[in-house]
Amino acid sequence: MNLAVGVIGAGIMGTEHARILCEDTPGARLAAICDADESRARAAGRGQSQVFSDPHALIFSDKVDAVVIAAPDSTHKELALACIEAGKPVLCEKPLAVTAAEAIEVVEAEVAKGRKLVQVGYMRRFDPPYVDMRRVRESGGIGDPVILHNVHRNAVVPEWFTGAMSVTNAFVHEIDISRWLLGAEMISAQAHCGVGGDPLLVTMETDRGEIVSTEVFMNCRYGYHVHAQLVGRDGTIETAVPITTLTNASGRHEFGFPDNWVPRFRTAYANQMKAWVAAAAGGRASDGANAWDGYVTTSIAEQVVAALEMQSRVRLSLMTRPSFYD
Structure with missing residues (x-):
């Protein structure tokens, strides 16, 4: 049924x-x-x-x-x-x-x-490149993780899409996937803002000392582009552009970026x-x-917005996780 x-x-x-x-x-x-x-x-x-x-x-x-x-x-x-x-x-x-x-x-x-x-x-968490990155991390294929680099670029957003929304509506994905990829919790964060409010650069530190850097660029103009590279003590692994074809024409060898996130994450x-x-x-x-993950992501996003406003590093704090989610 x-x-x-x-x-x-x-x-x-x-x-x-x-x-x-x-x-x-x-x-x-x-x-x-x-x-x-x-x-x-x-x-x-x-x-x-x-x-x-x-x-x-x-x-x-x-x-x-x-x-x-x-x-x-x-x-x-x-x-x-x-x-x-x-x-x-x-x-x-x-x-x-x-x-x-x-x-x-x-x-x-x-x-x-x-x-x-x-x-x-x-x-x-269900995207094949990210799933493979986590598998390699868990198997020790690149040694202990040291740095996770994230890139989150959007072609263009409306004028009402403010700097804070870059965190609460876009960077939240990097918060969640970084916790999931590393199997770690974020303990501190600092955010820097480009001229005019875009792009943002957010750095976080995990409870194991790993560094997470994220560029959030909401008006990159060329298309929707999400990328991640995990740096380990013995190697690196990164997402490859999820394409099925390459075009050779007019003296160029190329692929295209989609206008939004749906084609990139359709699978x-x-x-x-x-x-x-x-x-x-x-x-x-x-x-x-789960619901606890949803709370953690929203809470960290709020605190990153505060860090952006204060232009300082903040120590992240969360409520105690109920044993229900262990």
């Missing part, structure tokens, strides 16, 4: 999740979709899914087994709490909540429920969905970022 999944939000990510569920997720079906724009929801659901205008009605529907939240960030906490109340597995796009205080509410609700129901959509999103559906259908916790 296929897992009946409801998707909340029919924007870029909601539509992509709906497509993956319809085309590339054995064992699941897109049972329902919700959006304030009914025509957009109907289009994303391809006329095959029940359309809701009220997200809570979708969450508590007896025709929905599990929920994907791809609605605006400000709604994530409220909707995740409703999924926990309903006892339904939820894949919530990042962030889990817009503040650390709100994220910890979700953590506390899940602990009180006694079931790990929440996965946060940090899809890089990661599909892998994430398959793993989440398998876990939800099997009644077990998923292997992705």
Whole structure:
């Protein structure tokens, strides 16, 4: 029997999740979709899914087994709490909540429920290059890690996308993937800002003394480009541009960069969905970022914003992790 999944939000990510569920997720079906724009929801659901205008009605529907939240960030906490109340597995796009205080509410609700129901959509954990980098690190293939270099470049963002949003909406991916790749926690951070607020350079130190450097460039102009290199005592490993073809024409040997993140991480999103559906259908916790990871990422992002404003290094602090997440 296929897992009946409801998707909340029919924007870029909601539509992509709906497509993956319809085309590339054995064992699941897109049972329902919700959006304030009914025509957009109907289009994303391809006329095959029940359309809701009220997200809570979708969450508590007896025709929905599990929920994907791809609605605006400000709604994530409220909707995740409703999924926990309903006892339904939820894949919530990042962030889990817009503040650390709100994220910890979700953590506390899940602990009180006694079931790990929440996965946060940090899809890089399912991206083949990053998965291979972690495998090599864990096997000792490059020796003990020393430095992790991250690059996160976006072609262009709207004028309302502020310096703080470069941290809270973009750099959060580097926070999560750095913790996951290294198997370590961040203990300090410092942020430097380029002229006009873009790009940013953020450096963090882990509890094992590793250094994490990240360039966040929201208006690089040439395309969407994410890259990472892990430096070990005995070698390095880095992501290679995920392409399938190279073009030779007009005296040039080249490939192109996409305009946004979806083409770059299309495989990661599909892998994430398959793993989440398998876990939800099997009644077990998923292997992705959990609610605690969502809290940690949001909390560190808040503290990095403070470091950026103060132009100083900050010692990162977190609440004590509940044993529930051990």
